[in-house]
Amino acid sequence: MTADLETNEILIFSADSHAPEMGSSQRSAPIFHQYGRLAIVDFPGSVTQSPVPDAAPGAELTPTEALGRRGFERRNSAQARAKKQDRRFQGLSWEGAPGDGPGPIHPPGMAMVENRPAQPGAPIATPLSARLTGRVAVGLVIVSGPQPQLVFSAEDQTLVVAEVQNGLSFLANEAPKKGVTFVHDIELLTVDAAEVTSGNDFDAYEAPWRDAALEQLGHAPGDAGTAAYAEALRQKHGTDWAYVAFFTKYRIAHFAYARLGGPRLVMHFDNDGWGPDQIDRVFAHETGHIFNAPDEYAQSGCDCGGAWGHFGEPNRNCATCAPNGGEKCIMQSNDWAMCAATKLHLGYDGLPDRNGVPIA
Numbered sequence: 001m002t003a004d005l006e007t008n009e010i011l012i013f014s015a016d017s018h019a020p021e022m023g024s025s026q027r028s029a030p031i032f033h034q035y036g037r038l039a040i041v042d043f044p045g046s047v048t049q050s051p052v053p054d055a056a057p058g059a060e061l062t063p064t065e066a067l068g069r070r071g072f073e074r075r076n077s078a079q080a081r082a083k084k085q086d087r088r089f090q091g092l093s094w095e096g097a098p099g100d101g102p103g104p105i106h107p108p109g110m111a112m113v114e115n116r117p118a119q120p121g122a123p124i125a126t127p128l129s130a131r132l133t134g135r136v137a138v139g140l141v142i143v144s145g146p147q148p149q150l151v152f153s154a155e156d157q158t159l160v161v162a163e164v165q166n167g168l169s170f171l172a173n174e175a176p177k178k179g180v181t182f183v184h185d186i187e188l189l190t191v192d193a194a195e196v197t198s199g200n201d202f203d204a205y206e207a208p209w210r211d212a213a214l215e216q217l218g219h220a221p222g223d224a225g226t227a228a229y230a231e232a233l234r235q236k237h238g239t240d241w242a243y244v245a246f247f248t249k250y251r252i253a254h255f256a257y258a259r260l261g262g263p264r265l266v267m268h269f270d271n272d273g274w275g276p277d278q279i280d281r282v283f284a285h286e287t288g289h290i291f292n293a294p295d296e297y298a299q300s301g302c303d304c305g306g307a308w309g310h311f312g313e314p315n316r317n318c319a320t321c322a323p324n325g326g327e328k329c330i331m332q333s334n335d336w337a338m339c340a341a342t343k344l345h346l347g348y349d350g351l352p353d354r355n356g357v358p359i360a
């Protein structure tokens with residue numbers, strides 16, 4: 001068991017990022033994550049972690065590798081595991097709880113606020129995240145600001161990497177053929193943008209620090225620059241898909257949101273009342289949107305129709321209209337669970353159709 005997932009993940013060095021070197025017993029094990037030359041591989045059963053050396057053979061770890069390793073160790077620490085196994089608000093709808101509880105995962109009545117196409121002029125002709133298959137580049141951009149309260153400490157950075165890793169391990173483990181690998185590319189940036197502290201405009205809060213970050217990465221501002229960065233990551237890592245996840249402590253209009261179909265996801269470190277230690281599930285939910293999965297909690301305004309994701313599947317687990325409110329599912333509530341509808345929305349490989357026959 002890794003953290004609170006039904007996985008048995010092992011961190012290994014691989015000489016070639018495309019072909020991890022593994023012993024014969026390990027060759028068929030699925031690779032959930034890559035951080036440069038480090039791979040995190042799932043071994044169902046009793047394989048145990050060997051001590052991981054501090055450096056790759058012949059070279060120091062890159063920042064992405066070092067963070068991937070530290071995140072993995074954090075996930076496996078006794079303290080983190082205990083917290084995960086006793087989660088606050090376990091099973092609560094993503095509507096949140098009124099009063100002192102956490103807020104809704106999206107603003108009431110605005111769940112689809114980000115579910116609009118990217119602005120015209122975005123340079124990417126090929127979809128960046130049409131379905132959750134194969135290799136996926138994740139551009140994790142952790143943006144600190146000039147004031148102390150806007151700075152991510154090394155511990156905060158490790159927490160974010162660990163939470164993202166745990167959330168994406170859940171998504172990788174749900175894939176029927178275990179064929180999804182997240183290829184991480186981590187940037188730790190500091191910008192000197194001014195913080196916007198009032199208003200209702202999502203972009204007005206986000207643009208100053210996001211565009212300063214994009215500039216440091218050598219890209220244009222806004223949607224076009226974000227898409228170009230995602231495409232550059234896809235090329236750099238030779239992946240099928242790519243998206244960009246910004247983490248910030250700057251005030252933003254809502255603590256988590258993503259554009260349906262990608263390529264941009266934004267999260268605040270505080271994660272509202274859910275807390276930083278539950279970034280993993282919120283991140284998995286938002287990544288669902290990147291790969292075209294719709295919300296399923298009632299307050300999102302969902303209905304059981306539509307044609308969503310790679311297979312054009314209706315939203316039949318929507319809480320408003322599904323029998324008994326539907327099944328537990330990452331797109332509906334704070335659970336490590338995924339309903340059949342969401343699997344179809346994500347477009348995993350090897351899913352059964354309604355007659356139990358695997359579909360492409």
Ligand SMILES: [Zn+2]
Nearest residue numbers: 105106285295
């Ligand atoms: Zn959502």
